[in-house]
């Protein structure tokens with residue numbers, strides 16, 4: 149049995165993870181922790197993998213504490229940038245058996261949408277991203293949208309494409325956040341869960357790739373997949389696509 153502890157266990161995602169682990173025949177729930185709880189309770193004696201869904205401001209410190217305790221970590225919390233990822237890589241050098249896996253998005257539909265969009269990116273002059281979420285979300289734009297923009301930008305650079313055309317002369321914020329040259333727009337609307345549209349255009353044509361997570365259960369197959377991989381590839385891994393043989 150894989151012994152799984154959950155950090156952020158009472159949150160919207162954490163509570164779904166607790167239920168998913170309890171329903172998985174090859175897993176057992178170890179500790180459930182939240183804000184204010186002492187992560188020193190987690191050790192190799194009681195936990196094989198920790199799943200971390202907390203808040204962007206706390207996630208790095210949580211991950212560093214868990215690495216110090218030599219347990220594998222699966223992270224869904226957003227807010228990661230290259231500097232934070234490098235801090236994790238450095239921390240892992242003195243814990244060579246530990247794996248840290250970070251996924252901007254665990255929904256298979258969204259991971260596939262991003263993958264297909266990256267494949268298509270070099271064929272389109274223009275690209276923009278619209279992400280749409282529930283209004284209780286604390287960060288904008290979404291971690292997924294930032295990651296998708298980075299993937300599109302990498303594909304465009306590799307293909308030697310020029311900057312995206314945009315003759316906007318005045319902008320008080322309506323054009324969204326620019327991530328590596330890609331405009332990213334965020335919508336917050338009651339009734340939504342997590343949705344992303346990747347728009348690509350040429351003269352006279354448009355391709356829209358859209359993924360919809362209507363319910364948080366959509367993230368659970370990806371979370372369980374990551375738990376089952378934990379420890380098999382020590383070091384830092386980012387993105388569920390790495391486990392999907394795409």
Ligand SMILES: NC(=O)C1=CN([C@@H]2O[C@H](COP(=O)(O)OP(=O)(O)OC[C@H]3O[C@@H](n4cnc5c(N)ncnc54)[C@H](OP(=O)(O)O)[C@@H]3O)[C@@H](O)[C@H]2O)C=CC1
Pocket residue numbers: 155156157158159160161162181182183184201202203204206210223224225226227251252253254255291367
């Ligand atoms: N990768 C993916 O597929 C997905 C990622 N997410 C991301 O996951 C994160 C959590 O989202 P969501 O569950 O909706 O948020 P919630 O606010 O519902 O849950 C966050 C939980 O973390 C707890 N918490 C706060 N601070 C700490 C801390 N320092 N240590 C441990 N726990 C803490 C909160 O406790 P309290 O309420 O008491 O403060 C709460 O229980 C977000 O960054 C979100 O963007 C969400 C969905 C999918």
Ligand SMILES: O=C(O)C1=N[C@H](C(=O)O)C[C@H](O)C1
Pocket residue numbers: 226252253281285286289290291292293341342343
């Ligand atoms: O807060 C959420 O809900 C979500 N957060 C992640 C993100 O910011 O990309 C993943 C998903 O979009 C849901």
